[in-house]
Amino acid sequence: MFNLPTETRRAYRRFAGVLILASVAFLLVACSNSSAAAPSAPADPSPPAATASGEGSATEEIAEPNPGAGDEYRDDRSTAEAVIESYYNAINRQEYVRAYSYWEPEAAESELPPFEEFQEGYAQTVSVDLTIGTVTSDAGAGQLYYAVPVALGAEQTDGTTQTFVGCYQLHLANPAAQGEPPFRPMGIRSASIDQVPNDADVPSLLETACQE
Numbered sequence: 310m311f312n313l314p315t316e317t318r319r320a321y322r323r324f325a326g327v328l329i330l331a332s333v334a335f336l337l338v339a340c341s342n343s344s345a346a347a348p349s350a351p352a353d354p355s356p357p358a359a360t361a362s363g364e365g366s367a368t369e370e371i372a373e374p375n376p377g378a379g380d381e382y383r384d385d386r387s388t389a390e391a392v393i394e395s396y397y398n399a400i401n402r403q404e405y406v407r408a409y410s411y412w413e414p415e416a417a418e419s420e421l422p423p424f425e426e427f428q429e430g431y432a433q434t435v436s437v438d439l440t441i442g443t444v445t446s447d448a449g450a451g452q453l454y455y456a457v458p459v460a461l462g463a464e465q466t467d468g469t470t471q472t473f474v475g476c477y478q479l480h481l482a483n484p485a486a487q488g489e490p491p492f493r494p495m496g497i498r499s500a501s502i503d504q505v506p507n508d509a510d511v512p513s514l515l516e517t518a519c520q521e
Contacts, residue, residue: 389455437463438464471507477500
């Protein structure tokens with residue numbers, strides 16, 4: 310062992326003491342930082358509710374069913390039969406503005422109630438089953454006229470069925486003679502429809518439906 314001078318030994322002791330104090334301070338600071346970095350446990354450790362893939366948290370609104378929505382859209386004005394079939398296609402699909410449009414504008418004003426009443430008239434109708442009889446036609450002075458006998462089976466919201474038989478009169482101004490827009494397609498000019506018993510002889514009634 311080396312014999313150091315007294316002053317040197319004293320300086321060594323002071324230096325050693327400083328090193329010990331510094332080491333203790335470093336350890337205290339390290340422990341303090343470690344405690345601060347550790348996250349505290351949540352008050353409520355329960356996991357969030359699981360959600361199915363692709364599903365949102367909001368409740369999806371479901372539209373009201375449309376009884377005739379399954380009917381394929383049809384808008385055909387090429388023949389008298391097609392006009393009437395398109396007319397009832399619109400009614401079954403609850404597209405009442407389109408149904409109203411199959412009437413000639415002047416005829417709609419004179420033969421039909423205002424549109425709101427026309428639409429309300431079908432409030433209790435679920436669907437209409439259409440049968441068309443033999444169509445007849447006439448022509449004169451560039452005008453074409455058609456008579457369409459029909460039988461209707463109307464299913465009501467209360468589950469009952471009503472039967473109607475009648476005749477639609479349609480009109481078309483000769484397309485080649487229409488010299489300025491708008492073009493006027495074939496349209497319904499008038500209708501005479503009567504309710505009959507559900508067990509009526511519909512084929513026989515169709516044969517005379519358009520006879521004056």
